[in-house]
Amino acid sequence: MKKANSALRIFDSLDSIRNCLGEKIGPGPWVTIEQDRIDLFADVTGDRQWIHCDRERAVSGPYGATIAHGYLTLSLLPKLAAELYTVAVGSARVNYGSNKVRFPAPVRAGHRIRASATPVECRAADPGTFLSVRFEVEVEGSDKPAMVAETVTLIVP
Template sequence: MTVLTFDTPDEVHNQLGRVIGPGPWLTIDQARIDTFAEATGDHQWIHTDPERAASGPYGTTIAHGYLTLSLLPVLAADLYTFAFGSARVNYGCNKVRYPSPVPVGSRIRAAAKPVTCSTTPKGTLVTVEFTVEVEGSTVPALVAETVALVAA
């Protein structure tokens, strides 16, 4: 898939409501999960203890929901880029849901749908709905509406 480049806010407006992607697969291994646990201090056994997790509700360790959310920038980079403005800033999330787990060793990928684009004195605010799927699952692992500020 070719990365879609937005050269102007008008080009983003023209894409509103249209799905971009999905992008390429990314494997979620235990090392990534453990590194995230170290960075955040979230060492819950369902994420970091393969032996205990084997008899848990998913039969294996699973990625933290916030790990999946934190991967949106890398997943989005394979879908689109903004070639206008001076910087891109994570402005926040309007809604985040985790309908299904991301088991260790699974592969995820994202699709993005720009839903709003508005100009402010600080730059352009772009709201994007992301859906992250797990290979082989019919239920998404993450559905999130994020807001980025493309600084003027």
């Protein structure tokens, strides 16, 4: 494993990944979740529920402001992960799925999030190698994480 800088890890072999199993990487830099990003996500997905898009109504709602979609937070994992590590092995990396995803705390518009990653499994399979990584996305000022997810990436030989 090589380190490109103090935060970014470069996994240049499957062994370098296996040697890091159970080790927390991060946290990475903060990313602000602006209302414009929430609105764009709502447009793309068709989920324009008032809790995400109606600023006026959301002020009197349960969170006092609009909140990001949980799936928006999940969809930002490639960006957040890229600030933590790079897998530079295989011909391609494919999102294979998620084993478990939870959204314990809301991300209010204008607040910042950042991620930590812990590789938890690296196992050979017929189409290549499966890498499972547990992510914890924290939201600034919250005692609970915004999201906890375990994702699976297929590393294609």
